[in-house]
Amino acid sequence: MLINKGKFPKLSGLEQEIYFNLVSEDRVVVSFDEIKKIVPKTSAGTLRVIIHRLTKKGYLSRVKRGVFILVPLFLVKEKKDYSPLIEIASRMTHPYYLSHYTALSVHGKALHTMNTLFLTTTKWIKNIEWKDYTFKFNVVDKKYFFGFREVNYGNETIFVSDMEKTIVDILRKPGFCADGFAEIGRVVVLNFEDLNMNNLLDYLYRMNNASLYGRLGYILSVLSDEGFINIRKSFFKEIRKRSPKNYVLLFPSKEKKGTLIKEWRIIDNYGRGTITGLL
Secondary structure (H helix, E strand, O other): OOOOOOOOOOOHHHHHHHHHHHHHHHOOOEEHHHHHHHHHOOOOOHHHHHHHHHHOHHHHHHHOOOEEEEEEEHHHHHHHOOOOHHHHHHHHOOEEEOOHHHHHHHOOOOOOOOEEEEEEEEOOOOEEEEEOOEEEEEEEEHHHHHOOOEEEEOEEEEEEOOHHHHHHHHHHHHHHHOOOHHHHHHHHHHHHHHHOHHHHHHHHHHOOOOOOOOOOEEHHHHHOOOOOOOOOHHHHHHHOOOOOOEEEOOOOOOOOOOOEHHHOOOOEEEOOOHHHHOO
């Protein structure tokens, strides 16, 4: 029983059973169905009332319909905000994988904390606003839904793109990354020995998008010319074979003018120096 009167909102016996069972399981984010398993004999209608009361008292925090955060007891007492964003993102839709800048964050490669989290999925879903955060969805065809793995994150299991697919995804949508291609430059240089270049080529091939070859080839050539990495000639040759025949924008959402890069059929509307700006 809770005895801290005046500090903790009082809980009924059933509310305590639900809350402390979730605590004992080290839960962070929980669904309605998962709560129902704790008290299977309780009707759905009654359980909704109980969950509403737990939310109103601060023991649960509603993310969206049927998804709740389990608020740690010390934060219930302090009435402080609790926003485990990665765990929340993992419950936003299915199938999914955390991608772009959020994937860099999960891999420990991000420089900034962003209020926007990026997910890739095959089902259309509009962006979700929650508190001061936005969950933004990159909807792709099933044939492009690959290059991710299941990992443990705290007490949750999540899906996140591997480093090679993260790079490819950012090449396609650099606006989903805090520093755009400068971030790719930094990640490639700092993790070059760990990158699987064959996987990178395979992912590009499966994406079947010539502009991605051109963008990657140009970015890697800049890094190579500046002495940051050493790329084998055969790799550049392979990329060059599939580069675009017509000029394409380096950064697709920026202005349509810049320096023409004949070797890669790229219009550099981003700035060569910007690519190495974080190094």
